[in-house]
Amino acid sequence: MSDGTFAVSGSDELDCDLFGIEDEPEDGVRPRMSAEDQALLDRECAAGHGALDLSIFGCEDDPEDAARPLMSDADRALLDRECPAEPTIIAPLVPSPHRAPWPLYDVRALMERPFFSLASRGRPTPIDYVDPKGRCWLRAVPAAGEGVASIRDAELLVLIASRLMHELPRGTAVPAVVDLNPRQLLQARGLSASGREYALLRAAFARLRGTRYTTNIGPDGKPGPERTFTLITEVGDGAGRGHLAVGLGEWFHTAVAQRHLLSLTEDYFGIAGHYERWLYRVARKHVGYQPSHYETVPTLWGKSGQGSPLPRFRYELRRVVRANMLPDYQVFWLDRGKDEALISMSPRPEMLDQRRRPGGDTAREERERALTRHSRKDAGTPGLIP
Structure with missing residues (x-):
């Protein structure tokens, strides 16, 4: 995340009562935005949102996401009316001091479902999860x-996964046990x-195992x-001094070997x-480089693992949306009266600008070239950190 300041113009404060956890009455009737807050929102949201250039999106990151229905006309009108444009950038984004030595990748399924606690x-x-359509389910039980x-x-x-993608050229077998340097892991995460x-x-x-x-x-x-299964099967002494030998669970190993990954x-x-x-x-999983994606708050609550009561989750989610400081993506909260609120997610314009290429290259082609650039050409023991 950037260390820079990202804010909207204007010095007024929003009514904090709008964001309290008491916004969920028992009868399900949600209070509407006050006239004063609506005027403040209209004043702080800049006008003149241009249409996105769909030609730059290339291949969708996930066919399942691409097949989902687009936002309805009514919801689109609500989004355009309440948040018609990007917030104003007051200060430039400052590069984060946390940098891994390789491009970062993660398993798609781990990004969307509640495999991890918040x-x-x-x-x-335990975490118990069933998707709204009842097709996928998950139970995560901790060790005593x-x-x-x-x-x-999950870092x-x-x-x-990122190290393996960096070291192993395409077609090379992924080792079941990798040798990791703890100091390198800590430094990549910005830790001492x-x-x-x-x-x-x-x-x-130990928790992963x-x-x-x-x-x-x-x-x-x-x-x-x-x-x-478990994602990690064993953690022992590695080949190098102070190194760790980490055994990959079959599920995680298969996901990396078959490159079910997203950058x-x-x-x-x-x-x-x-x-x-x-x-x-x-x-990142749902939107990718598509124009937008939206989810209801209860659906997101389920995907978070329901570690806190729904009112508390709603309060935390409002806080994140209000700050709107996620890298690459902007998020909006759409109140719909008696209906459940929607969270709208879309790429930031600067993210899309970085994807523009003169030859009409697709996102998939870009990823292939990135993997080629960062693959090590020299022969060595797969998965071992010098």
């Missing part, structure tokens, strides 16, 4: 005394190589036969909050 202090209770693997623990899986951080790193691997998943979600993200922003490790990082992953 709790800060560990979640001792460990807690469910968290969204922060280690991101680094493992202190004794405390090493202990926390070991604890994160101890959390047991039972699900019908396959490595490709599609429903399939029921299976039970992440280079600012990923700079995203501060758990809710912010989770919402970025959801936006």
Whole structure:
């Protein structure tokens, strides 16, 4: 996430009562935006939103997402009326100090479904999830005394997948056990190589190894036969001094070997909050480089793992949307009276500008070239960190 300031023009404060957790009355009737807040929103949202150039999107990142119905005319009119344009950039975005030495990738299915807890202090209770259509389901059970693997623990899986994509040319077999340098893992995440951080790193691997998943979600993200697995099978001493030998679970290994992956922003490790990082992953999975995507708040609550009550989740989500500081994506909250509120997600114009290429290159072709550029041409032991 950027360290720069991202805000909208104007010095007035929004009515904080609008964002309280008491916005969910028992009878389901939600209060509408006051005239004063509506006037403030209209004043702070710039006018003149231009149409997106659909020719630059290339191949969709996910055929399943591309097949979903577009926003209805009524919802589109509501979005255009309440948030017609981008907020004004007051200060330039400053590059994040958190940088991995390789381009970042993550498994698609892990980005959308609640494989990880959003709790800060560990979640001792299982995660149970069924998608709204009943096609995919998931249960995550923590090991005794460990807690469910968290969204922060997932950083280690991101680094493992990214390292393998960087080191292994296409067609090379992915090793079942990788040798990792703990200092390199900490530095990539912007952490110090202190004794405390090493202990926390070991604890994160323990949660990844101890959390047991039972699900019908396959490595490709599609429903399939029921299976039970862990994402990490073992953590031992590696080949190098102080290195760790990490065994990859069959499900995670298959997902990486078959490249069911999506690229992440280079600012990923700079995203501060758990809710912010989770919402970025959801936006990256669903939106990609398409014009927009929207979800209801209860649907997003289910995808978060329902670690907090719905009113609390709604409050945290409003906070993230109000800041609107996710890298690459902008988010809007659309109140619809008695109907459930919608969260609209779309790429930022600067993200789309970076994808423009004179030859009409598709997003898939761009990713292929990126993998080629970062693949190591020299022969070596696959998966081993010098």
